[in-house]
Amino acid sequence: MWNGEWNPQLGKLPEIREIDAYLQDITFGRRLFGCDPDSVQDCFAEVTRRYKAIIASLLSRQGQEWQVQDLRERLAQLEKENSRLREWARWHEQTGAALRAENERLRQEISALCGHYN
Secondary structure: OEOOEOOHHHHHOHHHHHHHHHHHHOOOOEEOOEEOHHHHHHHHHHHHHHHHHHHHHHHHHHHHHHHHHHHHHHHHHHHHHHHHHHHHHHHHHHHHHHHHHHHHHHHHHHHHHHHHHO
């Protein structure tokens, strides 16, 4: 289970398989009438330590996945903004070219008028 849902990918983690092997191979020390409580406690402490390491690793990976997703979203936003800026630059260049052409036409017209009156 991960985040309240069954996750078959967890069974593929080598750390999980190591814990399974550890538990299958465990033998408890015995005292006169049963198990040695210290060896049982040591077993639980070891299993707990291993699971905590797995959880810390998964949380770290989950945090990295969140960071990667966040970066992807920000990159997508930047690409949209870049596209808008390229469109604006094209419009600006076209408008500037049209204005320069109109300016040149007006200069020629003024020159013609000035030449006509001189």
